[in-house]
Amino acid sequence: MTERQAVWAQAASLFDELAERTADERERIMARRTIPEPVRRWLDELLEAHDADRSMIIDRRVDDLARGLAGTGGTPGLEEMSGQQFGPWRARRMVGRGGMGVVLEGERADGRFDMRVAIKVLAPEAVGATAQALIEQEVRTLAGLEHPGIARLVDGGVRDDGVAWLAMEFVEGEPLDAWCDGHRPSLDMRLDLFRQVAEAVSHCHRALVAHGDIKPANVLVDEHGRARLLDFGIASRMADSAKDPGAGSAGRWCSPGYASPERLGGQAPSIPDDVFALGALLFRLLNGRGIRSAPEQTRLLSGREQVEAGDAAARSSKSGDADLDAVVDRALAPDPDERYRSVEALLDDLDRWSQGFPVIARRGGAAYRFGRWIGRHRSLATAGLLAAVALLSGTGLALWQADKARQAAELAERNAQSAQAAQARAESVNRFLLDLFEAEIPDLPPDRMPTTRQLVDRGIERARHPASGSPELRADLLLTLAGILIARKQLDEADGLIAEARGLVDFETHPELAIRLAMLDVDRNRERNRFEDMESSLERATALLERHDPQAIERLEMQRDLGRLYMRREQLDRAEAVLTEVQHAARQRDDADDLQLRLAGDLAVVAGRNGRPERAVERFEEVLRLKRAQSEPSPLSLATTLVNLAGLHARLGDYTRAEERYREVLALLEPFEDLPQGTRATSLTGLADLRRWQGRFDEAETLIVQSAEEWRRVLDLESVDEDFFIHYYLAELYGDAQRFKGAEERIETAIERMSTGQEAPPGRIAEARADLARYRCEAGRREAARQPLEQAREVLEAGESVSLAEAEAACADEPRGAGISQALIERARSGRGDLSRVARLELARAEQLAAGDPAAARGLVETSLARLDAVGAVADHPLLVRARALREKLRQDGG
Incomplete structure (x- = not known):
């Protein structure tokens, strides 16, 4: 021990x-x-x-207690995980700790995009070698759970040191019980939160995933009152699979305040267990306390108290509403067979309660059903009573009123029958899923959870069998299984299941299935890069949602996907029209804050790529406003928007504003100095550009070195010399400073890096070779420039490449500006916006025009001088000296 x-x-x-x-x-x-x-x-x-009796304390510490009592050892070193890397993610700080490990706030380490994640680090001794082998397969499954009420799992793996980790979407919010205690919401609000959680769990079950650890701490409520389910029982399932079943360890990897008797007894997570946990959650929301006291939980953990089958049922819910209490009590039934057969059935009974129908859980008699009818139709019941009185006096109006009351009663009965049919279908689906989890799978030990692949294979086999249910039900199940396969990149097999589903029913008469099929088609075509087909699928999905469920948020998401598809195909005007329409619709909704933010960013990118930097600035300013309006805006997210804005300001010639934005980014990132940031590196590069354009070359070189070091940390390189970055940018700097020998050496190294390990695009390498030829010609070594110039010409198109035009101008006989067209100057201005390059082109063009069109030449010279003055160029800047000399020559030639 x-x-x-x-x-x-x-x-x-x-x-x-x-x-x-x-x-x-x-x-x-x-x-x-x-x-x-x-x-x-x-x-x-x-x-x-x-x-x-502090149940919340027990619930928070249960993982530590369970792990300790189970004898799985400590988690040395996990508390010091801040700053470490997990795949492409880097941890910032620890935000929680449990028996399975720690939870860290993290971010994308390579700076390719900005995303906050919660990294759950699982202790090697808690996970076990067998479970580590399953984690990637489990992650692929759970990452496919797309639902607004689920904090999505985005990545996961096992590091070389044996540490398993999961990266999940970071959710800002309070635990459900703490939020309720602090906000004291109404009964309707509590039930609405519960429905959000239950619908998320139902979505999991349809994907053949049991959560395994539903409790208030695993439900966060954000500032808008939306519930998000997180921390799936993947760790529990892996831990259970790695333990000795005879030790009864499985039950110890769950929360004793919310787990079912069978789970506490050592059984693996299951759908009935999730139904029980939801019942315990609803009990807490209605009664303000848990189903088990803290003393009971501590006794369970220490082994002093055995789990009795009737422990929860002995404390029936006392919310003050007999029907609601009956719903809770049925969900908490000690015997799994006596509980609701599915989460859908539980939700259906809650809907029946809210609409005034008899609840299935209560099983009341005729008087009970009549009382519920009276509650639903008080006005109609009163009208019926008045009609009977008026009938005695022979009033025709009373007969009409009585008939309307009878029709309303018949409609209510039909609605009840429809609800019962929906419940019957939900129970059929749940029975199917239960059979999958309970089925014996060859060569699988009874104490081991089946893999997703095994469950899918078993599900396919059963969905194909007519005994599984109606054709509609079987088609529904086949589509669900196809969605799982698409998420796992098994597209051909998914195609087959979809074809089978099509053969079972006419989708035109089942709109809910038609919508799901259209959305699956979108995913299939996206995975296959069939963008023409994807466009048709998106349009069909959008049209179906518009017709049958126009308020669904998925309709707007489909439309946004269509706009982004147009962006990818460079149909920028079309993309902007679609995204603008979606943005307008999203602004009318209360549940689309995240969508609005993403749309604002999409539209900013469209404007920038469409040659409208001013419009791009406006839209990025809107993104910035939306982010700052959040209750606790992420500094890292703000930095990403600010660095985009800074680059646009520099491109537009607002150099003062650009520097302010870059400085703001660096200030925001100061508290995260230990964490490498692509946004920090980009800001340092931006400031280096400003100093280079000003002619303050020593300061620029210092900033480039700092930026290169930051990129080294981001890319996890041994040395800055491994990356082409520092060599490429120092070559550019030395060229501007007319230190051509140094520029030549640096660009040669950059070309070597880009041509080998880093595999840069051929066009980028060719541009660098053109720069190499230019530096050699500027240094008077034209013969040495011949080979790189020819290599550049083989790839780059004459008249299109600014680098090639500059190289040819530098290497040509007088006049130096030959080949520099006004079109090339405009291309340079609208591209990266490098002031030095633009000024060089303007002055070369002015030198070319000096003899034939001195007025045009003077215009170009004055434009360059104004540009250099705006950036604050020093008096001895080589370009400023050149521009002034050319202006004086033009003045003298003009008399």
Whole structure:
């Protein structure tokens, strides 16, 4: 037994001995014992939670307690994970800790895009070697769970040091119970939150995933009152699979305040277990307390109390509404067979309650059903009573009223039958899923959870069999299974299942299936890069949603996907029209804040790529406003928008504003100095450009070196010399400073890096070779420039490439400006906007025009001088000296 295990064993033993004793008796007993400090610390916390019935304390610490009591050892080193890298993600700070490991706030490490994630680091000893082998397969499955109520799992893996990790969407919010205690929401609001959670769980079940650890701490409520489900039981499933089933360890990897009796007894997570946990969650929302007290939970954890089948049922819900209590009690039934057969069935019964229909859970008689009808139709019931009275006096109006009341009653009955049919279908789906989880799979030990592939294969086999249900149900199941296969990149097999579903039903008469099919077609075509077909699928999905479910947020998401598809195909005007329309619609909704932010960014990119930097600035300013309006805006997210704005300001010639934005980015990132940031590196490069354009070359070189070091950290390189970045930008700097030998050496190294390990596009390499030829010609080495110039010509198109035009001008006989057209100057101005390059082209063109069109030449010279003056160029800047000399020559030639 390890030292850590010994601590837990002693703490559990002492708690068992002291829990039911008085405070004085405890002190006397502990005074006679030698209790190590770690044991005493945990013992005091257990006893305090036990005495005060502080269930929330137990719930927060359950992972630590469970792991310790199970003897799985400690998690050394996990607390020091801040700053470390997990795949392409880098941790910033620890935000939580549990028995399975720690949770860290993280971000994308390579700077390719900005995304906040929660990185759950799983301790190697808690996960086990067998589970590590399954993690990538499980991650692929869970990453496909797309639902607005689910915090999406985006990545995961196992590092070389054996540490398993999961990266999930970062959610800002409060745990469900704390949010309710602080906001005191109405009953309707509590039930709405519960529905959001239950619908997310139902979505998981349809994807053949059981959550396994539903509790308030795993539901966060954001500032808009939306619930997000997180922390799936993947760790629990892996831990359970790695343990000895005889030890009953499975139950210890769940929360005793919300887990079902069978789960606490050692069974693996299942759909009935999730239904029970949802019932316990609803109990907490309605009654303000949990189904088990803190003393009961601590006794369960220490092994002093066995799980009784009826422990939860013995405390029926007392919310003040008999029907709601009946719903809760059925979900909490000790026997899984007596619970709701599915989450859909539970939600359906809640809907029946809210609409005034009899709830299935109560099983009331005729008087109960009549009372519920009266509650639904008070006005109609009153009208019926008045009609009967009026009938005695022979009033025709009374007969008409009585007939309307009868029709309303018949309609209500038909609605009830429809609801029962929906419940029957939901129970059929749940029975199908339960059969998959409960089925015996050859060569799979009974204590092991099946893999997703095994469940899918079993599901396909059963969905094909007529005994599984109606054709509609089987088609529904086949589409669900096809969606899982698409998410796992098994497209041909998914095609086959979709074809089978088409053969079972006429989709034109089942709009809900037609919508799902259209959305699956979008995913299939996206995965295959069939963008023409993807466009047709998006249009069909959008049209179906418009016709049958126009308020669905998915309709706007489909339209945004269509706009982004046009962006990808360089149909920028068309993309802007679609995205603008979606943005207008999103602004009319209360549930589209995230969508609005993404759309604003899309439209800013469109404007920038469409040659409208002013419009791009306006739209990025809108993105910035939306981000700053958030309750706790992410500094990293703000930095991404600001660095985009800074680049646009520089491109537009607003150099002062550009520098302010770059400085703001660096200030925002100061607290994250230990974490490499692509936005920081980009800001340093932007400031280096400004200093280079000003002719402050030493300062520019310092900033380039700093930026290169930051990119080294981002890319996890051994040395800045490994990357072409520092060589390419220093070559540019030395060329502007007319240090052509140094520029030649640096660009040669950059070409070598781009041609080997980093595999830059051929066009980029050719541009660098053109620059090499220019530096050699500027240094008077025209013969040495011949080969790189020819290599550049083989790839680049004459008249289109600014680099090639500059090289040919530098290497040509007089006049130097031959080949520099006004079109090339405009291309340079609208491209990267490099001031030095633009000024060089303008002056070369002016030199070419000096003899034939001196007025045009003077215009170009004055434009260059104004540009250099705006950036604050120093007096001895080579380009400024050249421009002034040319202006004087033109003045003298003009008399």
